[in-house]
Amino acid sequence: MVAADPVRVRRLSDQEGQQLLCTTRRGAGSPIRLRRAMVVLASADGSTVAAIARLVQADEDTIRQVIHRFNEMGMA
DSSP: OOOOOOOOOOOOOHHHHHHHHHHHHHHSSSSHHHHHHHHHHHHHOOOOOHHHHHHEEEEEEEHHHHHHHHHHTOOO
C-alpha cells in the first residue's frame, strides 16, 4: 500500500497572501472566513493537516476539504 501525498495548499500569489494575512490579523468578520484563512496560511507555511486540525480544533477531513477547495477556487 502506497501512502498518499500530503495535502498542501498551492503556492499563494502575493495578493492572496496579503489578503489572508489581513483577514487573520483583523480577526473581524465571519469566524468561518477567519478559520479558513488560518487553515490556508498554515498549510502554505508547511504545517501538516493533523497540526492544522489541532490548531483550529477541526476534523482532519474538514481541513483537507478547505485546502482542496482553495486550490480549486482560490479566494472566491
